[in-house]
Amino acid sequence: MFSFPRAVWLLGWVSLATDAATEAIYPLLPFFLTRVLGAGAVSLGLIEGAAEAVNSVLKVASGRVADQSRTKRPLVLFGYGVSSLARPFIAITTSWLQVLSVRVLDRVGKGVRSAPRDAMLAAWTTPTTRGKVYGFHRAMDNLGAVVGPTLATLFLIAYPDRYRTLFLLTVIPGAIAVTLIFFVPEETRLKADATGSIGGPTASSGPGVSGGPVVSGFSRTSSVLPPEFTRFMLVLALFTLGNSTDAFLLLRLTDVAGTARFIPLMWAALHVVKATVSVVGGSWSDRVGRRTVIAIGWLVYALVYAGFAFSNTLPALLAWFLLYGFHFGFAEGTEKALVADLAPAEHRGIAFGIYTAVQGLGALAASVLFGVIWKEFSAAAAFGLGSALALVATALLFVVVRRRPIA
Numbered sequence: 001m002f003s004f005p006r007a008v009w010l011l012g013w014v015s016l017a018t019d020a021a022t023e024a025i026y027p028l029l030p031f032f033l034t035r036v037l038g039a040g041a042v043s044l045g046l047i048e049g050a051a052e053a054v055n056s057v058l059k060v061a062s063g064r065v066a067d068q069s070r071t072k073r074p075l076v077l078f079g080y081g082v083s084s085l086a087r088p089f090i091a092i093t094t095s096w097l098q099v100l101s102v103r104v105l106d107r108v109g110k111g112v113r114s115a116p117r118d119a120m121l122a123a124w125t126t127p128t129t130r131g132k133v134y135g136f137h138r139a140m141d142n143l144g145a146v147v148g149p150t151l152a153t154l155f156l157i158a159y160p161d162r163y164r165t166l167f168l169l170t171v172i173p174g175a176i177a178v179t180l181i182f183f184v185p186e187e188t189r190l191k192a193d194a195t196g197s198i199g200g201p202t203a204s205s206g207p208g209v210s211g212g213p214v215v216s217g218f219s220r221t222s223s224v225l226p227p228e229f230t231r232f233m234l235v236l237a238l239f240t241l242g243n244s245t246d247a248f249l250l251l252r253l254t255d256v257a258g259t260a261r262f263i264p265l266m267w268a269a270l271h272v273v274k275a276t277v278s279v280v281g282g283s284w285s286d287r288v289g290r291r292t293v294i295a296i297g298w299l300v301y302a303l304v305y306a307g308f309a310f311s312n313t314l315p316a317l318l319a320w321f322l323l324y325g326f327h328f329g330f331a332e333g334t335e336k337a338l339v340a341d342l343a344p345a346e347h348r349g350i351a352f353g354i355y356t357a358v359q360g361l362g363a364l365a366a367s368v369l370f371g372v373i374w375k376e377f378s379a380a381a382a383f384g385l386g387s388a389l390a391l392v393a394t395a396l397l398f399v400v401v402r403r404r405p406i407a
Contacts, residue, residue, distance in 0.1 A: 005124045008133055010184045011117060012140035017177035018080060019144030021087055021170035022106075024152040027267035029099070030251035031260035032090075032163055039096035041251070045371025047096065048245035049364035051103040056360020058111025063353025066116035067346065076120070077181045079113025082106075084174025091167035111360075115352040120184075122340045122348050130340055131286040135279045135333040142275035142328070148173070149264035149271070156261050225351055229342040231400040233358050235393055236335070239298060240362025242305075242389025244370035244382070249308065249321060252379055256314045266318060270325045277329020290338040291401050295394050297331025300324070302390035309383035 033039040033047070062079070066072045086105040093099045118134075125133045148170075155166050250267065254260050285293040304327065307320035335355070343351030366386070373382040 004133065004136065007184050008121065008124050008136065010180055011121060012137055014080065014177045014180045014184075015137060015141040016144035016147070017173045017180065018083065019141050020148035020151070021084070021173040021177070022148065023145035023267060023271070024148035024170055024264070025087065025090060025167055026247075027149055027250050027264045028152070028163060028166075028260055029090075030247050031254050031263065033096055033099060034251065035260070036163070037094070037096050037099065039099075040371075041248070041374045042368070042371040043096045044247055044251065045245065045367035045369075045374075047100045047103055048247050049367030050100065051107040052245070052367075053360045053364035054104050055107035055111040055114075056356040056358070056363070058108060059115040059356040059360070060350065060353035062112045063115035063119070063349035063351070066119050066349035072116035072120050072349075073181065073184055075116040076113045076184075077178065079109045079111070079117075080174075080178050080181060081109070082112065083109030084171065084178055087174060088168050088171045091164040111356075114356060115349050118336060118340075118352045119349040122345070125340070127341075128286060131290070131334060131337040132279070132283045134336045134340075135281055135283060135285075138278040138328070138333040139275040142271040142278060144173075145271035146268045146275065149268035152264040153262060153268070156264070160261070225344075225347060225354075226342055228401060229339070229351065232338065232342065232397075233354060235396045235400055236355070237358050237362055238396065239301075239390055239393035240359050241366050241369075242386035242393075243301070243359075243362065244366040244386060245363060248367075248370055248374070248379075248382070249324070252308060253314070253317055253321065256312070256317055266321060270321060273322055273325025274328040274332075277326050278333050281330040281334055285334040285337055290334050290341065291397060293330050293334045294338065295397055297327045297329070297334070298390050298394040298397070300327040300330065302387045302394070305383045305387035305390065309380040309387065 029047075030044060033044055034041075039047075062075055066075060069075070083106045086102055086109065089102045089105075090099060093102060121133060121137060122130070152166055155169075156162070159165065250263060253266060254263055257263065281293055281297070300323065304320050304324045307323075308317065311317050311320060336352070339351050339355045340348060370382045370386070373385060
């Protein structure tokens with residue numbers, strides 16, 4: 001880990017600072033929307049689903065632009081800048097529609113920056129370190145999601161109910177993140193790409209699902225993504241249809257706890273688990289294969305949603321919530337590593353864009369559907385549907401994505 005290139009570390013610190021700002025707000029949004037602004041579960045699902053859909057669709061466009069551009073840092077800088085400016089405006093919102101506007105603008109920034117940033121990270125990896133690098137980046141991201149909510153909890157203990165002031169203060173870590181981007185040495189990376197010494201465009205093969213070359217049959221001028229990538233996206237779409245916004249988990253915890261004061265601390269505890277398991281999960285996928293590790297993550301998701309469907313006490317729900325961190329630790333970084341494995345190096349930007357678009361559009365459908373089922377039937381029915389879809393997607397993953405011998 002300490003041997004990672006400087007750019008990997010800097011991009012990790014950028015994500016840490018950004019997530020500290022984002023996650024100081026996010027766990028409080030369900031309470032703020034439902035108790036302060038008077039919105040309901042359907043509105044919550046619409047806000048988060050629309051925000052993530054816009055975010056993910058934009059990643060396709062930004063990924064294509066990144067593939068056609070020699071420098072990716074301007075896109076990354078613009079994306080982080082937009083989010084850092086937009087996020088604090090939640091402090092002055094008075095209706096859920098205004099929150100929707102701010103959240104969408106915040107996610108516009110994420111949609112612009114994420115695919116080029118992930119493509120930049122891919123260029124700093126080799127086939128045998130790719131999972132570890134993406135796992136490390138997810139760990140830094142999750143560490144920011146520990147720092148932000150922890151500071152938010154301390155703030156609310158000292159200044160109860162000062163939610164708007166807390167939201168406004170998130171401008172500080174946002175500014176730190178934007179400043180750090182200027183120090184990312186992209187020109188050095190590009191020279192390394194040209195010689196093939198750091199993965200980059202020459203590292204178009206990888207361990208794939210369980211090791212070995214994946215895209216060696218594709219020429220550097222190929223404009224077609226592999227069929228295996230398409231099949232993986234279809235299975236991911238099914239899984240994502242049951243993967244509604246985490247705001248519903250937070251809403252369930254808030255309802256049972258009866259207060260939002262310590263919800264950010266629970267959110268921080270979740271990210272301690274995520275940060276710890278992300279590095280382990282990513283490194284493990286480099287050895288035993290992507291498919292196996294992703295499947296474990298998806299099975300954990302199914303188990304957690306089933307637990308939320310049938311549990312009604314705070315200790316039980318909190319236990320399931322912490323276990324939820326294992327899903328992210330195993331699945332998130334490993335899914336990105338698999339995308340990098342399957343896509344030709346010169347088309348990784350658009351591949352990451354498609355990957356996140358599938359996630360975002362699925363999140364929109366899943367979150368609206370979840371909110372409607374919650375309102376018309378029950379929270380248990382909504383969580384049960386998510387669990388069932390995760391189980392089906394896991395089974396299909398073993399059908400449509402091939403297992404390869406470890407190199």
